[in-house]
Amino acid sequence: MKILLINGSPKGDRSNTLKLSEAFLEGILEIDKDAEIRQMNLSEKKIAPCRGCFACWNKTPGKCVMTDDMQEGIEGELWADLMIWSFPLYYFSVPGLLKNFIDRQLPMNLPFMEEQEGQTGSGGHPSRYDMSGKRHLLISTCGFYTAKNNYDSVTKLFDHVCGAGQYESIFCGQGELFRVPELKARTDEYLECVRQAGREYAQKQAISEDAKEKLRELLYPRDVFEKMADASWGVEKKSGEKEDPVLTFTRQMAALYNKDSFDQKERVLEIRYTDLGKAWQIVLGKDGSTVLDAGSREATTVIETPWDVWQSIARGEIRGDAALAKGMYRVTGDFSLMIHWDDFFGAANAAAGKEKSGKNSDGRTAEKEKQPQMIFMLAAWITFWVAVPVGGNVGAIVTLAICACLPLAAWNRKLTVYDRLSFGIVALLSVLALQKGCVNIALLAGYLGFGLMWLLSCLTKEPLCAAYVKYNYHGDDALENPIFMKANRILAAGWGILYILIAIWSAFLLPAGHTALMQILNNTATVLMGIFTGWFEKWYPQRVAAGK
Known part of the structure; x- marks a missing residue:
């Protein structure tokens, strides 16, 4: 041609x-x-x-x-x-x-x-x-x-x-x-x-x-585009006089606010350009965004950044999360705004006409329906740890049946490598438990195997917990976020060490007949680790963001 x-x-x-x-x-x-x-x-x-x-x-x-x-x-x-x-x-x-x-x-x-x-x-x-x-x-x-x-x-x-x-x-x-x-x-x-x-x-x-x-x-939707276009002239609406270019930039950023992301919580973002000694606030509310002078309202989130760093982030020259991890700027206050920044200001969410995934009768989107869920992986292990000690051979057979059915139950979801590993390992452990006198060996091997799976996942590109929670942070893009990855490696290591310790103390308690004590210790340790996980995943990013 x-x-x-x-x-x-x-x-x-x-x-x-x-x-x-x-x-x-x-x-x-x-x-x-x-x-x-x-x-x-x-x-x-x-x-x-x-x-x-x-x-x-x-x-x-x-x-x-x-x-x-x-x-x-x-x-x-x-x-x-x-x-x-x-x-x-x-x-x-x-x-x-x-x-x-x-x-x-x-x-x-x-x-x-x-x-x-x-x-x-x-x-x-x-x-x-x-x-x-x-x-x-x-x-x-x-x-x-x-x-x-x-x-x-x-x-x-x-x-x-x-x-x-x-x-x-x-x-x-x-x-x-x-x-x-x-x-x-x-x-x-x-x-x-x-x-x-x-x-x-x-x-x-x-x-x-x-x-x-x-x-x-x-x-972009009409209102977003026209706000950005008006701000781009760098002229104050009332006086017609030329305004500070940094304020113009801030107005354009405010214009990108996606009011559909409003979650019944008004936010006041204060941006302090530390090298220029200038600051403004962006109020994010139900009906849109408003730019105010610094100190006009009590800020819920404060970003302290050099002007050139924030410009480079906005232009896509450097990743915002990577710059934050390196201490190039700092954030204090409500960190949820930063975690969901792309929902509030992201181009993909503000863009009009974006294809929406269809909804099922229960209201879930088709896209979300395909995401993996940790419950399927955990279901195999929990069934094994509960059914085998209680039911012996019958419990092992029930566990095998569950392992066979779980992939079918998750037919409309993406299965992670950890799902498949779990189904396979638990099935093998159930077969081992069917052998005469091997129930305790199978249980201990299960605790050890579960712990090693968590621990070894820290050496991979995608730690076990990250394989599931990344979908709450824009999917694979979260794997490029150093704060997200470090937090997930720490948590994966923590869960791995916990279950290796569970395997060790269970190896002493089971032969001694202290099954009830073992179960109390195991369950208590798991619950405490779950509470720690919920706290840590919020505390750690905020600590890094604050430059501590």
Whole structure:
């Protein structure tokens, strides 16, 4: 495929729209690695306005009397199989230099009037060249919150130029956001949708309805976008005077607040830029966010950070959790805001049109339904420790049956490696318990095996507890969080050591016939460790965040 990319933005390579066009081409190249691409930046070309002299029709047929870079454009159109028209929306139409380019295509037509099949308007002129089979794609961004109802003039123009229904289009609102590094996470999601459209086009010379639907999704809801857009001007609303750029940045961050995350608890976040000696508060409430001067309200969470560190985090240059673990900034007060930061301020949650997972009759989302749950892993071990001492061989058989049924019970959930290990190990221990005189050996081996599984998991990328609780902290992304990982390694080590100790003291108590005492000790130790776990998982992150 031969592709001519006509970049009609006066900004040239700095064009926001060009980011979309490049993503589309990346998608094409993934499928058609032999595709040839030429790019024509109109901002770098000398293309004078058409004089309307019609010399290209009657004096020098097919050739303009002006000698400039337009000839390169005509040659490119004749060469290409696909023309991509890339441009921003200027005053509800195309930029002036692109309109010049379109006007200067006159030499490509013959002067005769002709009725054309499917034509737009009252007539047309036949092409001087065979343009059959050539395809067109329009890619454009605009500064409104949506592209809908803002491209009427553009589509009318290209209905005349290309023929109604003879071209594809990708029109995207909120185009200025593609130049904002702090919003890269969300804009990258959209660019991936454009990339997918490119893949489809390379395969079928068309964009599917599913892809078009995703491309029509808003980057952000209208109220969020318009707040960010208003703040981006850096001008106070009341006075019209220029405001502190740090305050502007803080307002834009406040605009990203997702009020759907409100949990009946109003929060007051105070951000202190320690190197600048400046601070503001963001009140997060039911109806949205408000920026106030520092000290206006009692802060529930305080972030103390150098300005450049917070900017780097916002731009995605460094991870916020990694910077916190290194002591690059500190947090005091209610730490739950930091734990669920992406729910309150994250692009993925604020983005409109995001696909919601369907709900079942019990109200659970399909996505959450697929997440693993530790209860299945624990069910195998608890059944073994309860049923075998009480029921002997019958208890062992019951445990084997439970181990066989648990994978079926969890058919709609993802099973972790620890689930599978547990089902297998407990089944083997149950078989051992069926052997004459081996019940106590099987029980002790169970305590030891359970402890070793916890302890050895600390050496893996995903400690046992992290394999389950990571879904409360954005899934696999939590595994990149050093605070989360260290806390989970400590807890996994704690549970592992506990059960190895249980195996040791049980080895003395069981043969001595102190079964009841053993069970009391084991259960008490487990309950206390559970209480410690609940406390530690809240205390440890707060301690690190406070720089202690």
